[in-house]
Amino acid sequence: MDAVMKTMLLIDADNVSVGVMEQAVATLLKEHGALHVRRAYCTAESAAKHQAVFKRLGIRPVVNLATGKNSTDIAMAIDALDLALAERPDVVAIASSDSDFAPLVLRLREKGCRVVGIGQDGKTGDETQTVYDAFTVFGHRAPPAAKKAAAPAPAATSTPAPAPASPPARKTAARKTPARKTARSTEAPAPRGRATPPPQPSPPPAPSASTATSPDKLRQILMALPELVRGDTVELRLAAERLRSAGLLGKSGASTRVFKAHTDRFELLPASNPNRVRLRS
Structure with missing residues (x-):
């Protein structure tokens, strides 16, 4: 049997979508049978936003707290070289549409790694793809929640079906009209007591203040x-x-x-x- 190639995936999570991450993990597992290192480099906000996705895919988030345009890319490049020297992977997959990783690709290849690239459709230039030993472009895949949102539409149309049953209700309503008149006359004072609930709208402003700063x-x-x-x-x-x-x-x-x-x-x-x-x- 062929030995399983040691493969690691490094994701520029601020550059590609969740759909691309999911397709990248699935494709590499299918091609190599295992994915030994899975890391995503991102800001604290992105890590919190995609925490459930990282857990589901077994990806370790590496949070970059430094400021600067390319600070996350630099952290990812340093980590990639450290892993290449310590783990000696056979294949290094870089998920990013950024052309700034070209020097890193050349350096990893010199270390004996096969370097493959994964990018997002519409964001990756041809000059970026040619640097890698192989490059795969994935389209942005809409989250499943968007498909489920369309399901409630038929439910809304099914509710009007009981409308034909209304005619018998009209007959009974016509017979009880005098009772309704008397009920209204006797219950006339009740609405005055019910006029007190309007102050209830005052509580909602409290949540808006907390969410604005959260x-x-x-x-x-x-x-x-x-x-x-x-x-x-x-x-x-x-x-x-x-x-x-x-x-x-x-x-x-x-x-x-x-x-x-x-x-x-x-x-x-x-x-x-x-x-x-x-x-x-």
Whole structure:
């Protein structure tokens, strides 16, 4: 039997879509039988957004917190050379439509690796494709949620079907019209009591205020605690130190207050007497 080739996939997650990532993993597994290293290089925002996809595909997110136009590309190139020297892969697949990786491709080939490229249709130039030993272009595939959204349409048309049953209801309604008149006259004072509910619309403004600040606050928290993006749990003691260093928590403040303000994104463990925190899927 032929030996399984050691293959690694490095994804520029800020450059290709989720559909391209899914097709890349499926194609490489079909061609080589195994995919030993799967890493996606991205910002903290992208890592949080695609966390469920990374877990499903077995991809390890590598979060880049540095600022700069090409900082993520540089981090990916450095990691690729380190892996090539330490792991000695037979095949290195780079999923990106960026032409800046040409020097990296040449260097990896000199190390004895077969370098294949994977790009997104409409974003990859011909000069980028010719640098690789082989190059595959995948089209952007719409997420399955878009297909499911069309399903409720028939349900909406099926509901009007009971309309023909309305004629018998009209006969009974005609017979009970006098009763309705008396009921209305006797119940006339009731609407005055029901006029009190209108103050209820006042609560909705509260959520809008919190959601307006949550994206930026969430980004700052994830930058201070990158372990959460990788799916790990973090001790609250360590989280408090990091949050204070980032200016997100006062000197005597409790870190649980920060996470409880974003219960839709963070989970405290255990629930009764928490000492750890993790990012919800």
